[in-house]
Amino acid sequence: MGTEVAKECDQCMRCADSCIITRMNGHSITSELNEIIGDGAWNCANCWKCIEICPQGVDIFGFMMKRRKEEGIPELIRKGIDGIFRKGFWFGDIQFNEIREAFGLPAGKLLGRKKVALLMAGEEGES
Amino acid sequence: MERMILYPGCLVLSRFHEYEVASRQILKKLGIEVLDMEEFCCCGSSLVPGVRDDWINLPAYSLARAESLGVAIITLCGSCTNTFLRANLLLEREPDLLGRANNRLGRLGLSYTGRTTVRHILEILVDGVDEIRNSVVNPLNSKVALSHPCQIMRPSEIVGKRNPLKFQAMHEIVSTLGAEVVDYPAEHDCCGSTILLSDKAMALEVGKRKLESATKAGAELLCVCCGNCLLLLDRHQGQMGLKKRIPVVSLPQIICLALGFPRNEMGTLHH
Numbered sequence: 386m387g388t389e390v391a392k393e394c395d396q397c398m399r400c401a402d403s404c405i406i407t408r409m410n411g412h413s414i415t416s417e418l419n420e421i422i423g424d425g426a427w428n429c430a431n432c433w434k435c436i437e438i439c440p441q442g443v444d445i446f447g448f449m450m451k452r453r454k455e456e457g458i459p460e461l462i463r464k465g466i467d468g469i470f471r472k473g474f475w476f477g478d479i480q481f482n483e484i485r486e487a488f489g490l491p492a493g494k495l496l497g498r499k500k501v502a503l504l505m506a507g508e509e510g511e512s
Numbered sequence: 513m514e515r516m517i518l519y520p521g522c523l524v525l526s527r528f529h530e531y532e533v534a535s536r537q538i539l540k541k542l543g544i545e546v547l548d549m550e551e552f553c554c555c556g557s558s559l560v561p562g563v564r565d566d567w568i569n570l571p572a573y574s575l576a577r578a579e580s581l582g583v584a585i586i587t588l589c590g591s592c593t594n595t596f597l598r599a600n601l602l603l604e605r606e607p608d609l610l611g612r613a614n615n616r617l618g619r620l621g622l623s624y625t626g627r628t629t630v631r632h633i634l635e636i637l638v639d640g641v642d643e644i645r646n647s648v649v650n651p652l653n654s655k656v657a658l659s660h661p662c663q664i665m666r667p668s669e670i671v672g673k674r675n676p677l678k679f680q681a682m683h684e685i686v687s688t689l690g691a692e693v694v695d696y697p698a699e700h701d702c703c704g705s706t707i708l709l710s711d712k713a714m715a716l717e718v719g720k721r722k723l724e725s726a727t728k729a730g731a732e733l734l735c736v737c738c739g740n741c742l743l744l745l746d747r748h749q750g751q752m753g754l755k756k757r758i759p760v761v762s763l764p765q766i767i768c769l770a771l772g773f774p775r776n777e778m779g780t781l782h783h
Binding site: 405406409411426427428429430431432433434436437446449450451452453454458459461462465466468469473474475476479481484485488489490491493494495496497500501503504505506507508 | 520522523525526527529530532533536548549550551552553554556558559561562563564566569570573591594612615616617619620662663666667668669701702704705706707709710711714717718721
């Protein structure tokens with residue numbers, strides 16, 4: 386897998402050394418970059434130390450997006466995405482305005498299913 | 513009075529009311545009039561990393577809302593900040609993408625040119641550090657460790673000149689409040705919150721390691737400035753099996769405390 390990443394990667398391991406997940410023996414995008422095989426793309430915490438530290442300028446974000454598509458979406462993240470498309474809100478049906486009122490906060494109105502659908506629907510012939 | 517729109521994000525909107533209340537109080541103190549999102553929509557941060565290629569229409573909506581009012585958007589989470597900045601960069605670079613986003617926004621009566629300024633609350637607070645310093649009435653006199661909102665600092669390609677890998681802003685503000693800032697080995701490691709939904713056990717281990725590191729260094733309190741950090745380090749702390757728990761409080765809350773705001777104006781402290 387690592388060989389697919391980028392010809393520029395010279396396996397210096399600095400990304401892995403900077404990555405808290407890999408340092409704790411977890412699989413993340415940096416372990417994959419260094420050819421340690423495992424489904425780890427979803428365990429990248431998106432802190433982006435690796436991108437800052439890579440001396441070769443490897444497109445680590447691009448690689449991670451590709452690997453996440455290949456691995457498929459974890460169930461709990463799929464639930465959050467369903468919430469976005471139903472309400473425009475990650476937590477779907479969770480009610481929050483009563484407690485917001487108790488804190489003296491203005492009620493939050495969600496964009497809602499119809500408007501999210503309008504926002505996300507593609508144009509005919511659009512790539 | 514400068515006007516800005518507050519974008520709480522899904523997490524803070526529904527779960528971290530104390531963070532939002534304190535943020536509003538400090539923004540008001542700094543002379544900023546807070547406007548609200550008329551209709552809230554998720555920023556799309558969880559769709560960005562490889563879920564859907566059309567994720568950009570979600571942040572474009574909120575950015576367009578702010579642009580229609582001619583104001584900057586204030587964020588409270590690192591991930592919302594990063595997503596809005598990434599969207600702005602791509603929409604500026606790729607006119608076709610901006611055109612397609614505008615086709616969709618037009619259905620909601622909106623349009624976007626790509627010019628909305630995105631500011632995380634920490635940036636506003638550090639700009640106001642002199643006023644905060646001059647307003648301290650209850651110096652904190654405690655040992656405070658920091659957990660920095662990493663996604664507002666990196667990657668530099670997205671966030672610009674926000675000083676990648678160096679995190680002075682929170683240090684400067686918390687020192688100003690009369691607290692002793694405690695350095696600790698895990699300070700610059702990610703808290704782990706963003707993997708809660710893909711590997712909860714690992715997220716709890718990462719969080720535990722961070723909190724233990726802060727406690728061992730003598731911290732009495734951990735200060736954060738991101739809803740994701742609050743989610744893991746505060747709300748999930750009880751699941752980590754820590755020998756000694758540590759209070760985790762947002763930066764706006766401890767500023768309110770040092771500035772002597774009445775408790776009912778700064779959100780409830782959990783600890």
